[in-house]
Amino acid sequence: MAVDPIHQFQIQNLFPVVKIGGTEIVFTNSAAFMFAAVLGITVFLVGATASRSLVPSRLQSAAEIAYEFVATTVRSTAGTEGMRFFPFVFTIFMFVLTLNMIGLIPYSFTVTSHIIVTAALALTVFFTVLIYGLIRNGLHFFNLFVPKGVPIYILPLIVAIEILSFVSRPISHSVRLFANMLAGHITLQVFASFIILLGTGLGVIGWIGGALPLLMIVILFALETLVAFLQAYVFAILTCIYLNDAIHPGH
Amino acid sequence: MADGTRGKGDRKNPPDDEAALSARLQRLGKRLAQANRPSENGSDPRQTADPSAIARGFRLSTELVAGVLVGAVIGWLLDRWLGISPWGLIVFLLLGFAAGVLNVMRGAGIVRERRLDD
Numbered sequence: 001m002a003v004d005p006i007h008q009f010q011i012q013n014l015f016p017v018v019k020i021g022g023t024e025i026v027f028t029n030s031a032a033f034m035f036a037a038v039l040g041i042t043v044f045l046v047g048a049t050a051s052r053s054l055v056p057s058r059l060q061s062a063a064e065i066a067y068e069f070v071a072t073t074v075r076s077t078a079g080t081e082g083m084r085f086f087p088f089v090f091t092i093f094m095f096v097l098t099l100n101m102i103g104l105i106p107y108s109f110t111v112t113s114h115i116i117v118t119a120a121l122a123l124t125v126f127f128t129v130l131i132y133g134l135i136r137n138g139l140h141f142f143n144l145f146v147p148k149g150v151p152i153y154i155l156p157l158i159v160a161i162e163i164l165s166f167v168s169r170p171i172s173h174s175v176r177l178f179a180n181m182l183a184g185h186i187t188l189q190v191f192a193s194f195i196i197l198l199g200t201g202l203g204v205i206g207w208i209g210g211a212l213p214l215l216m217i218v219i220l221f222a223l224e225t226l227v228a229f230l231q232a233y234v235f236a237i238l239t240c241i242y243l244n245d246a247i248h249p250g251h
Numbered sequence: 252m253a254d255g256t257r258g259k260g261d262r263k264n265p266p267d268d269e270a271a272l273s274a275r276l277q278r279l280g281k282r283l284a285q286a287n288r289p290s291e292n293g294s295d296p297r298q299t300a301d302p303s304a305i306a307r308g309f310r311l312s313t314e315l316v317a318g319v320l321v322g323a324v325i326g327w328l329l330d331r332w333l334g335i336s337p338w339g340l341i342v343f344l345l346l347g348f349a350a351g352v353l354n355v356m357r358g359a360g361i362v363r364e365r366r367l368d369d
Binding site: 168234 | 353
């Protein structure tokens with residue numbers, strides 16, 4: 001009985017919502033977990049700020065830490081002007097972080113291990129940068145692709161490379177989060193299946209041998225928790241870096 | 252200005268003089284460090300963006316792959332639309348590779364990020 005490590009990422013249809021044209025919109029387990037994450041974040045933040053006091057309660061200080069953390073990131077990367085995007089970055093950070101953390105619970109579903117979700121988030125950031133940059137700076141925004149002090153004869157080449165580099169951003173932005181979560185969860189599943197295979201197949205030796213992957217899984221789980229947080233943070237900080245381009249495009 | 256006079260002093264030395272070369276390299280390193288200091292402060296959050304080496308390595312590899320991928324897709328689409336196969340793919344794959352390398356160098360902080368009003 002080999003354990004299928006991909007099985008955990010399967011989308012299951014829970015119930016149909018509405019039918020538009022030939023496409024049926026179905027409420028899936030992915031959507032359910034997204035709702036759960038949004039609900040969890042809302043309950044956490046509303047609960048934390050309901051009884052505000054000068055001496056914060058535990059919940060309140062947790063919410064304050066989250067706020068301060070993201071606010072510092074935004075300020076240091078995109079400047080004080082970047083704070084107008086604080087709600088956006090905070091939402092993305094909390095959403096990704098919560099989804100990553102929920103995904104670590106056994107038998108749950110990791111929404112961020114699906115590239116369509118991370119790509120949608122990354123494209124939102126991409127188009128926000130593009131549209132806001134154009135509105136704010138007008139055509140001056142395109143100076144982003146024209147570095148200063150480049151000789152005129154290689155300028156077309158440099159501009160082409162800069163544009164490609166800009167267009168490739170949402171890909172690396174989304175693939176990073178998706179691949180980290182996917183790889184981590186597959187690794188955990190594979191090591192977990194080693195325990196079962198050894199334990200059921202080889203008798204006493206198997207039981208002893210199974211202890212090794214068990215130990216491994218404990219270590220890996222700690223690593224995965226770190227990765228879950230780190231990737232949410234990296235996603236947020238890259239969002240800030242990209243937004244910074246929209247706010248202050250170089251000359 | 253002081254650099255200019257120092258440069259002249261160096262030029263007097265024979266080019267194969269190891270000591271002079273290393274001294275000059277040291278001076279250059281010091282000057283580079285000075286020049287980089289303000290921008291280093293500015294890009295500090297950037298450095299802490301990936302505290303773990305795995306995350307950093309992963310980040311850089313996706314940057315490269317993304318550049319090549321975008322170049323390949325654009326080149327392929329141009330080939331399809333304009334019927335110039337295989338030139339679009341060849342040119343844009345190379346450009347994409349260059350963009351990927353640029354991404355990696357930016358991500359690693361070798362090339363300075365386009366920052367606030369510089």
